[in-house]
Amino acid sequence: xxxxxxxxxxxxxxxxxxxxxxxxxxxxxxxxxxxxxxxxxxxxxxxxxxxxxxxxxxxxxxxxxxxxxxxxxxxxxx
Numbered sequence: 890x891x892x893x894x895x896x897x898x899x900x901x902x903x904x905x906x907x908x909x910x911x912x913x914x915x916x917x918x919x920x921x922x923x924x925x926x927x928x929x930x931x932x933x934x935x936x937x938x939x940x941x942x943x944x945x946x947x948x949x950x951x952x953x954x955x956x957x958x959x960x961x962x963x964x965x966x967x
Contacts, residue, residue, distance in 0.1 A: 890915070892931070894939075895947035903941065907934035912951060919949050 890910065894903040908915065908931060915931075922929035922943030929941045 891952045893950040893952075894929070894941055895949075896941060897945050897947045903939055905931055905933045905937070905939060908932075909934055915951060919946070922946060 890908045890912070892905045892908055892915070894905075896903065910918075910931075918929060918931070921927060922941070923946055924943075926943045929943055929946060930938065932938045
């Protein structure tokens with residue numbers, strides 16, 4: 890799963906890839922951080938830890954990891 894976090898007052902997004910959380914776990918963490926103002930702490934598969942103050946979160950974009958197509962061939966019938 891990939892996630893982008895927009896922080897209020899900061900032009901650049903925080904991008905994390907390969908999070909080892911389910912969508913439900915991630916939703917719960919984001920909801921808790923934004924509701925209670927606690928820090929949102931996430932760790933990616935490489936061990937990188939990101940902490941964002943809950944009151945500073947502007948948006949959270951969640952996307953499933955996309956598989957990249959390999960090769961240059963065309964699919965028959967298209």
